[in-house]
Amino acid sequence: MSRTTKLIELRCPEHMRPGQRETLVSEGHVCGYCHGNGFFWGSDQYGHRTKCPCPVCNGSGELDAHIGIEWKARKEAGDGA
Numbered sequence: 001m002s003r004t005t006k007l008i009e010l011r012c013p014e015h016m017r018p019g020q021r022e023t024l025v026s027e028g029h030v031c032g033y034c035h036g037n038g039f040f041w042g043s044d045q046y047g048h049r050t051k052c053p054c055p056v057c058n059g060s061g062e063l064d065a066h067i068g069i070e071w072k073a074r075k076e077a078g079d080g081a
C-alpha cells in the first residue's frame, strides 16, 4: 500500500536572536479521529439520524499540523541535562 511521508529539514536561520522560535504548518492531514469523514452518525432530539460534526476537525475531515521549533544553545555533553 502506498503512503505519503512528509519530512522536516532543520536548518538554523542565518539571522536570529537567542531563543529564536519558528512555527511550521503542514496542512491537510486526514483526521485520525473520524478517518476523514468529518462527521459521525447520531440522533437528534426526535430520534432521527443526523450527522454530528467531528469534534476534532470540526467537520472538515482534515487537520493542519503546527510544529513549533525553539533554537537553544547546545548544552555541554555530560552535564546531566
Ligand SMILES: [Zn+2]
Pocket: 031, 032, 033, 034, 035, 036, 037, 038, 039, 054, 055, 056, 057, 058, 059, 061, 062
Ligand atoms: Zn475529524
